[in-house]
Amino acid sequence: MTLQVQSRDVETRQIDHNDAIRASYFTIEELRESAEALARDGANDLPGLMDFDFFARHRENEREILRVYRATATDVEAGATITPAAEWLLDNHYVIEEAIQEVRRDFPKKFYRQLPTMKIGNREIPRTMALAWLYVAHTHSTVSMEAMTALVEGFQKHKTLEIGELWALPSIVRFVLIENLRRISTRVDRSRRMRRKANEVADEIIRLNDAASSTELLKQIEPLADDNTFATQFLYRLRNGSQNTSFAVAWVEERLKKAGRTAEEAMTQEHNRLSSGNVTTGNIVKSLREIDDKEWSVWVEDVCLVDKVLAQHTDYRELDFGSRNAYRSTIEKLARRSDKSEIEIAQMAIDLAAEATRADRAVGSLNVGGYLVGAQRPLLERAIGYRVPLWRRLALAVQRLNWLSIAVPVIGLTLGAMALVGYFLSMAGISTPLMVFLLVLFSLPASEGATGLFNTLVTFVAKPARLTGYEFKEGLPQDARTLVVVPCLIAKRDDVDELVRNLEVHYLTNPRGEIYFALLSDWRDSPVEETPADLEILEYAKVQVAELAARYAHDGKTRFFLLHRRRLHNPAEGAWMGWERKRGKLHELNLLLRGDRDTSYMPGANMVPEGVQYVMTLDADTRLMRDAVTKLVGKLYHPINRPVHDPESGRVISGYGVLQPRVTPSLTTGKDASVFQRVFSMNRGLDPYVFTVSDVYQDITGEGTFTGKGLYHVDAFETALKGRIDENTVLSHDLLEGSMARCALVTTSSWSRISDPLRSRNSRQHRWARGDWQLLPYISIRPAASPRSAAGRWSTTCVAR
Numbered sequence: 117m118t119l120q121v122q123s124r125d126v127e128t129r130q131i132d133h134n135d136a137i138r139a140s141y142f143t144i145e146e147l148r149e150s151a152e153a154l155a156r157d158g159a160n161d162l163p164g165l166m167d168f169d170f171f172a173r174h175r176e177n178e179r180e181i182l183r184v185y186r187a188t189a190t191d192v193e194a195g196a197t198i199t200p201a202a203e204w205l206l207d208n209h210y211v212i213e214e215a216i217q218e219v220r221r222d223f224p225k226k227f228y229r230q231l232p233t234m235k236i237g238n239r240e241i242p243r244t245m246a247l248a249w250l251y252v253a254h255t256h257s258t259v260s261m262e263a264m265t266a267l268v269e270g271f272q273k274h275k276t277l278e279i280g281e282l283w284a285l286p287s288i289v290r291f292v293l294i295e296n297l298r299r300i301s302t303r304v305d306r307s308r309r310m311r312r313k314a315n316e317v318a319d320e321i322i323r324l325n326d327a328a329s330s331t332e333l334l335k336q337i338e339p340l341a342d343d344n345t346f347a348t349q350f351l352y353r354l355r356n357g358s359q360n361t362s363f364a365v366a367w368v369e370e371r372l373k374k375a376g377r378t379a380e381e382a383m384t385q386e387h388n389r390l391s392s393g394n395v396t397t398g399n400i401v402k403s404l405r406e407i408d409d410k411e412w413s414v415w416v417e418d419v420c421l422v423d424k425v426l427a428q429h430t431d432y433r434e435l436d437f438g439s440r441n442a443y444r445s446t447i448e449k450l451a452r453r454s455d456k457s458e459i460e461i462a463q464m465a466i467d468l469a470a471e472a473t474r475a476d477r478a479v480g481s482l483n484v485g486g487y488l489v490g491a492q493r494p495l496l497e498r499a500i501g502y503r504v505p506l507w508r509r510l511a512l513a514v515q516r517l518n519w520l521s522i523a524v525p526v527i528g529l530t531l532g533a534m535a536l537v538g539y540f541l542s543m544a545g546i547s548t549p550l551m552v553f554l555l556v557l558f559s560l561p562a563s564e565g566a567t568g569l570f571n572t573l574v575t576f577v578a579k580p581a582r583l584t585g586y587e588f589k590e591g592l593p594q595d596a597r598t599l600v601v602v603p604c605l606i607a608k609r610d611d612v613d614e615l616v617r618n619l620e621v622h623y624l625t626n627p628r629g630e631i632y633f634a635l636l637s638d639w640r641d642s643p644v645e646e647t648p649a650d651l652e653i654l655e656y657a658k659v660q661v662a663e664l665a666a667r668y669a670h671d672g673k674t675r676f677f678l679l680h681r682r683r684l685h686n687p688a689e690g691a692w693m694g695w696e697r698k699r700g701k702l703h704e705l706n707l708l709l710r711g712d713r714d715t716s717y718m719p720g721a722n723m724v725p726e727g728v729q730y731v732m733t734l735d736a737d738t739r740l741m742r743d744a745v746t747k748l749v750g751k752l753y754h755p756i757n758r759p760v761h762d763p764e765s766g767r768v769i770s771g772y773g774v775l776q777p778r779v780t781p782s783l784t785t786g787k788d789a790s791v792f793q794r795v796f797s798m799n800r801g802l803d804p805y806v807f808t809v810s811d812v813y814q815d816i817t818g819e820g821t822f823t824g825k826g827l828y829h830v831d832a833f834e835t836a837l838k839g840r841i842d843e844n845t846v847l848s849h850d851l852l853e854g855s856m857a858r859c860a861l862v863t864t865s866s867w868s869r870i871s872d873p874l875r876s877r878n879s880r881q882h883r884w885a886r887g888d889w890q891l892l893p894y895i896s897i898r899p900a901a902s903p904r905s906a907a908g909r910w911s912t913t914c915v916a917r
Contacts, residue, residue: 635679
């Protein structure tokens with residue numbers, strides 16, 4: 117089949133490879149019909165299509181456009197007049213160059229070669245290339261989502277486009293636009309040279325002013341006279357000249373007559389070509405901008421048939437974009453190494469999930485995500501006949517080793533480094549006792565270096581996993597009610613003012629849905645239980661929080677709470693203080709949320725919202741990003757991430773009880789910021805509380821490291837930890853909590869943290885050192901008494917080291 121150009125098209129010229137990709141203009145409905153015909157019947161040719169290698173042609177296009185751009189810029193500098201098409205090229209070259217680089221980035225050779233192909237005459241080209249070529253030709257290089265949607269919908273009436281093809285189509289259109297621009301640019305440059313040559317010849321004829329003397333010159337330019345640009349410019353100069361040059365005009369007209377056209381026809385064709393090129397060049401530049409400005413991810417989801425199948429039968433549309441994209445990526449990968457199409461794989465995943473629902477299996481299998489990105493994926497792979505690649509077999513084998521896949525390489529690298537150093541020490545003649553002593557001293561820095569090297573190497577191999585989660589566009593629902601809490605100490609009014617101000621900022625960044633906010637406050641340690649000054653500052657805090665709650669009670673709900681604990685005497689510390697400090701605050705809060713009033717929270721400062729499922733705990737110096745709470749809860753709320761406990765130990769064995777977000781430093785500004793703070797507010801050094809980006813334990817074992825700021829499931833947290841940590845034994849309780857309640861690192865949701873001054877940093881480091889050594893008993897303790905995973909024990913060993 118050949119797609120016919122309708123007779124209403126004024127351009128009846130034959131299109132050559134240096135002319136625009138342009139055919140009759142189609143309406144949206146005609147575009148839909150032409151794409152449908154292309155899918156149903158194929159095509160013998162497309163307007164202006166030629167044989168080319170994609171990557172070589174793209175490089176040629178870049179070089180040619182740059183050459184014409186430089187030549188045009190030189191003409192402008194010399195004071196020459198240029199056409200509007202050349203002006204578009206000159207003024208928007210940065211847009212064109214950016215589009216060229218985008219195409220290069222979007223199409224690695226492997227991805228391009230994976231695109232399904234179709235026959236266009238004798239040519240085998242990607243289906244997306246055929247669609248893009250058809251689109252650009254029949255829209256005169258204009259881009260709109262409505263027209264692109266019509267194109268894809270028409271084609272998919274007969275053949276389904278793969279997910280990768282839909283993602284590639286906008287960029288393939290970008291490539292064809294650049295190809296079109298290259299052709300116009302080449303023609304613009306050729307026309308520029310033809311006009312210059314015509315001017316030179318006209319000047320010489322005017323100078324000679326004699327027919328006999330001009331005969332030899334006219335004979336030399338005979339091949340040029342057939343060119344419309346040359347003829348038009350030549351006639352323009354000679355007809356407007358003051359000398360008698362009618363002999364040259366007659367000679368040109370005679371040459372054109374022999375070629376089958378009059379001088380007026382040649383001039384009309386040249387003006388039409390010039391006008392068409394000017395308009396098309398403008399359309400190309402505007403379209404390249406349009407492609408950059410459009411949200412193509414939304415468009416892909418609107419036209420993707422896999423999305424429609426998943427949305428019809430599952431909670432797919434409720435997921436966030438990253439989760440939906442993970443589903444699609446998995447389906448793409450499975451389809452490449454199986455005999456099933458993407459639509460068939462999506463439907464089989466839905467069927468397996470429906471079957472599991474009817475059989476009332478485990479909670480994680482009740483959702484299609486379990487079969488695409490969760491623990492049930494092997495079931496889907498077997499059902500579709502997936503041919504598992506070697507690299508995935510190796511990855512699964514490593515994951516089955518669990519913590520050993522981390523411990524063995526680190527120990528091996530450490531021993532290797534020690535052996536190397538031992539060799540050099542022996543060669544230096546060091547005595548054996550001294551050499552052993554030195555190697556023992558070297559073992560700690562060697563293990564630290566081995567760990568760093570291993571972690572670096574893992575980042576080149578292991579791809580961080582993205583947790584599936586809901587988007588919650590309208591805010592958190594009632595059954596995902598969340599309480600954001602800030603454990604703190606209050607000693608003066610300035611402390612209260614800053615805490616209340618920060619609490620308000622937390623609300624303003626997360627204002628939608630069932631999210632509540634509370635200060636969990638203690639007085640500072642004291643030799644007495646309470647003083648009048650303590651009571652005065654507590655009353656002040658109550659008033660400030662009440663005023664804040666009243667300010668934002670527009671929906672009739674109380675959003676802000678103050679929970680304050682009385683001091684209890686601690687014989688081990690020899691002081692009156694809040695029981696178990698931060699850990700005690702959170703534990704008693706959990707009891708309070710579940711209706712237990714037997715806590716140290718004081719009357720009048722112990723009210724909490726009902727039905728809270730999740731608690732977000734922050735430090736006083738932590739700043740929430742916009743909708744960070746909603747994003748985290750969306751992930752923990754998803755069925756495949758919900759915690760499942762070991763019935764005997766209470767430890768979370770699948771899903772997660774805690775989510776640890778990415779924490780990045782905020783820039784420290786102002787006169788009071790020290791040099792130390794300025795240095796450490798940038799991405800330098802290593803600090804697990806500030807530079808949490810990726811976690812080897814998360815990537816390999818599926819468990820991350822909890823650093824004390826994050827979201828936890830109230831019931832899962834309490835079930836896993838209740839009675840597991842003795843009083844006055846541990847300062848660094850975060851690691852224990854994360855390993856018992858099973859923590860996951862979420863890098864897609866970030867918080868910022870203000871950099872500490874030097875004195876505060878030293879104090880914090882001292883507490884960490886004390887707390888880390890206190891974890892030693894929990895490494896070797898009996899598993900029944902401390903139900904922790906092996907990965908958690910190994911991570912604790914690394915921290916204590």
